[in-house]
Amino acid sequence: MSLLDNAFGISAQALAFRSQRSSVLAANIANAETPQYFARDYDFKDALARAAEGYDTTLATSDDGHIRVGDAGDFGDAQYRIPTKAASNGNTVEEEIEQAAFSENALRYQTSLQFLNGSIRSLKLAIKGE
Amino acid sequence: MGISSIYQITGTALNSHSKHLDMIAQNMANAQVVAGSEATAYRAMRPVFAPLLEQGFDGDRVNGVEVQGIAASTADVEKQRMPEHPLADADGYVYLANVNMVEEMTSMIQASRNYQANIEVMNTSKDLMLRTLSMGS
Numbered sequence: 001m002s003l004l005d006n007a008f009g010i011s012a013q014a015l016a017f018r019s020q021r022s023s024v025l026a027a028n029i030a031n032a033e034t035p036q037y038f039a040r041d042y043d044f045k046d047a048l049a050r051a052a053e054g055y056d057t058t059l060a061t062s063d064d065g066h067i068r069v070g071d072a073g074d075f076g077d078a079q080y081r082i083p084t085k086a087a088s089n090g091n092t093v094e095e096e097i098e099q100a101a102f103s104e105n106a107l108r109y110q111t112s113l114q115f116l117n118g119s120i121r122s123l124k125l126a127i128k129g130e
Numbered sequence: 131m132g133i134s135s136i137y138q139i140t141g142t143a144l145n146s147h148s149k150h151l152d153m154i155a156q157n158m159a160n161a162q163v164v165a166g167s168e169a170t171a172y173r174a175m176r177p178v179f180a181p182l183l184e185q186g187f188d189g190d191r192v193n194g195v196e197v198q199g200i201a202a203s204t205a206d207v208e209k210q211r212m213p214e215h216p217l218a219d220a221d222g223y224v225y226l227a228n229v230n231m232v233e234e235m236t237s238m239i240q241a242s243r244n245y246q247a248n249i250e251v252m253n254t255s256k257d258l259m260l261r262t263l264s265m266g267s
Contacts, residue, residue, distance in 0.1 A: 015262075019132035022258070026136045026251050027181075027192040030143030032244055033150075034179040034195055099247060106254050113261055120266040 018109035035089040040078035047075040142194030161229040172227035174203035
């Protein structure tokens with residue numbers, strides 16, 4: 001984990017997670033009419049635990065000059081959503097739930113972005129000293 | 131995989147739902163078509179949606195939706211006695227299209243709602259991407 005990554009904290013990983021989750025939710029919305037399609041979503045608790053773990057597990061390096069690679073981007077597997085009502089064609093996408101989850105996710109994405117912007121502003125302030 | 135792949139996902143979804151709308155328009159346009167035999171009667175078209183899968187290094191992931199094929203409606207074909215009709219068979223019957231207008235209208239509303247939902251997803255993602263691009267400025 002490089003110095004810069006540390007400065008940004010978990011927000012950077014949160015942003016990556018939100019971005020990945022948004023595409024899973026978009027796939028659900030896209031397949032709202034597909035027979036036998038099962039809606040999927042990430043378990044935030046699991047993803048957070050993995051992100052926190054990934055925070056100190058990085059690929060081993062044998063030389064100081066090597067670039068350290070953290071395993072950011074591993075958020076676990078998306079789990080199947082348990083539907084609240086049954087559809088005759090076996091589809092478990094509930095449009096309202098997916099749309100609500102998508103807009104919630106977008107909001108949280110913006111939140112993470114805001115935090116990152118805050119960190120960047122502080123860093124800039126520290127660098128310029130004005 | 132991320133915000134940028136949403137364009138691929140919603141793009142295929144918009145394409146599929148507009149194909150669905152095309153089929154509905156085709157069905158409604160042909161609702162009054164009659165034929166000379168049961169086999170040649172017009173049957174309502176239904177899209178068969180299937181998820182588009184993309185092979186990733188960690189297993190298959192859904193990368194959109196496609197119209198895999200067109201299924202003909204299995205609803206009964208009604209026949210009507212119209213001996214004066216040029217297409218009537220030996221017994222004087224013509225066969226009507228098995229299009230149910232009410233069904234087509236509800237499908238149309240559903241398809242257009244789905245289309246809108248995907249547009250919404252695309253717009254939101256575009257907003258997020260633009261904000262991400264201007265990060266730190």
